Amino acid sequence: MAETRRTFTRDDPESRRADLVAAVLDLTAEAGPQGVTVRAIAERAGVTQGLIRHYFATKEALIDAAYTAHMAAQTEAARAAAGPEADPPLDRLRRFIAASLTPPVSDSRTISLWAGFIHLIRRDPAMLATHERSYLAFRDQLQALIVRALAERDRLPGADEARRLAIACNAVLDGLWFEAGALPDAFAPGEIVAIGSGAIGTILALPLANEKER
Amino acid sequence: MAETRRTFTRDDPESRRADLVAAVLDLTAEAGPQGVTVRAIAERAGVTQGLIRHYFATKEALIDAAYTAHMAAQTEAARAAAGPEADPPLDRLRRFIAASLTPPVSDSRTISLWAGFIHLIRRDPAMLATHERSYLAFRDQLQALIVRALAERDRLPGADEARRLAIACNAVLDGLWFEAGALPDAFAPGEIVAIGSGAIGTILALPLANEKER
DNA sequence: CCAGATATTATGCATCCGTATAATTTCTGG
DNA sequence: CCAGAAATTATACGGATGCATAATATCTGG
Numbered sequence: 292m293a294e295t296r297r298t299f300t301r302d303d304p305e306s307r308r309a310d311l312v313a314a315v316l317d318l319t320a321e322a323g324p325q326g327v328t329v330r331a332i333a334e335r336a337g338v339t340q341g342l343i344r345h346y347f348a349t350k351e352a353l354i355d356a357a358y359t360a361h362m363a364a365q366t367e368a369a370r371a372a373a374g375p376e377a378d379p380p381l382d383r384l385r386r387f388i389a390a391s392l393t394p395p396v397s398d399s400r401t402i403s404l405w406a407g408f409i410h411l412i413r414r415d416p417a418m419l420a421t422h423e424r425s426y427l428a429f430r431d432q433l434q435a436l437i438v439r440a441l442a443e444r445d446r447l448p449g450a451d452e453a454r455r456l457a458i459a460c461n462a463v464l465d466g467l468w469f470e471a472g473a474l475p476d477a478f479a480p481g482e483i484v485a486i487g488s489g490a491i492g493t494i495l496a497l498p499l500a501n502e503k504e505r
Numbered sequence: 506m507a508e509t510r511r512t513f514t515r516d517d518p519e520s521r522r523a524d525l526v527a528a529v530l531d532l533t534a535e536a537g538p539q540g541v542t543v544r545a546i547a548e549r550a551g552v553t554q555g556l557i558r559h560y561f562a563t564k565e566a567l568i569d570a571a572y573t574a575h576m577a578a579q580t581e582a583a584r585a586a587a588g589p590e591a592d593p594p595l596d597r598l599r600r601f602i603a604a605s606l607t608p609p610v611s612d613s614r615t616i617s618l619w620a621g622f623i624h625l626i627r628r629d630p631a632m633l634a635t636h637e638r639s640y641l642a643f644r645d646q647l648q649a650l651i652v653r654a655l656a657e658r659d660r661l662p663g664a665d666e667a668r669r670l671a672i673a674c675n676a677v678l679d680g681l682w683f684e685a686g687a688l689p690d691a692f693a694p695g696e697i698v699a700i701g702s703g704a705i706g707t708i709l710a711l712p713l714a715n716e717k718e719r
Numbered sequence: 720c721c722a723g724a725t726a727t728t729a730t731g732c733a734t735c736c737g738t739a740t741a742a743t744t745t746c747t748g749g
Numbered sequence: 750c751c752a753g754a755a756a757t758t759a760t761a762c763g764g765a766t767g768c769a770t771a772a773t774a775t776c777t778g779g
Contacts, residue, residue: 296742296743296744296757296758296759297757297758297759298744298745299744299745299756299757299758300745300746300757301744301745301746301755301756301757302756304756307756322624323538323623323624323625324537324538324539325538325539325624326624328735328736328737329736329737329738330735330736330737338757338758339757339758339759340737340738340758341738341739341740341757341758341759341760342756342757342758344737344738344739345755345756345757349737349738350736350737350738402623403623403624403627405620406619406620406621406623406624407620407624409537409616409617409620409687410536410537410539410617410620410621413617422687423688423691426687426688455700455703458681458684458692458700459677459700459701459703459704461680461684462676462677462679462680462681462683462684462700462701462704463673463676463677463680463704464680465676465679465680465683465684466675466676466677466678466679466680466681466682466683467672467676467680468680469676469679469680469683470672470675470676470679473623473636473640474637474640477637478672486669486672486673486676487673487676489669489673490673490676490677490704490708493707493708494704494707494708510727510728510729510772510773510774511727511728511729511774512774512775513726513727513728513774513775514727514775514776515725515726515727515774515775515776516726516727518726521726542765542766542767543766543767543768544765544766544767552727552728553727553728553729554728554767554768555727555728555729555730555768555769555770556726556727556728558767558768558769559725559726559727563767563768564766564767564768
């Protein structure tokens, strides 16, 4: 009655790493740091736990890789959200706002991931650096969109004023992201985007609100 | 060389429970769920781990109690923030905004606590109910302050519009709470309150910005 | 001041955790 | 088609964790 050894197929190292990273992100989103054990990661990725150590020196190294991959994906999604550079600045800003307030950027998964990682970020300088870089990249992009949309109407805020506007608009986005993620059933479809566009439009004195959604 | 048994003094049950609850909150804020072990809780509270079970059936019950206590304190702090009912509505709204964006309501501790509890909230219906109740209590209070400040100037928004304004203003507060807590060193003192007052003042078309801080 | 009640400590246990290491299967180049 | 490389599995280990239970010190009522 000797247990037969589990069969397996070799896989591309890149693909295996990606599977392990995806498993960490799924588990972090679903159950928080407590649910992220090497055994759970291995099961989710469809391998045995020894393999993790073959690709990552420690569990912490794997989690670092997962966080970096997640933030890179988020940054890329934000970059793509505004659309072609050649489009009208106001349309680009509108699209950026809408994308920031709808899945996959804004949903309960990203909230859970943020919450699951924040304590590690506080402790690990490398993760903190990744965190700050990603945050500022997002805000700088928003600020650039704002400045161009204003410039189109011959309004040219100074650096300080541009920073203040970007922080305030970013706060609206973050706050609505937070509220939608924390209370997913408390808002009608499209309501969050409508409120966000309205509030940011008011702050910037720009016609952002989509008439169809009001 | 028999180890002498640790001396102790009996304490009021209420006080002991409060000590244990405070230990859980401190540990959650400092190290997240991973740092909240029965041994760490006991050490922080100055007792031995067996005592925890004497007051709470399980660790989970203690954590529930800690979360409930924290949310009650936050709700009470928000209630007190606006000041006397008799004061001018605009002043009360100003104070509420300032209090919401400064310690002890807004700091890295409350962010860490939120992050540390959010996964438990998702899993435990009782904690979820506490969470939603506290959130809506905060927003309802903000909405009432907004409506009164507008009414003072003979502006009477409908229920839908009042809700939209409250959600948007609340998003500004939540978003800035988030940003200040996530990047504590990225903002000058008073900058967050100034930006928040400015943005909310613009959204509501009310003179909220404090001239001294600009 | 003492005896009962109980708050508190001390110890033990089964389980899970991350990591280390050995055994085996799969794949590739010649 | 086979031999060597290495990807993958299997097993083991020390320590931590939550919970249970036994032992003991502290307090209170009479």
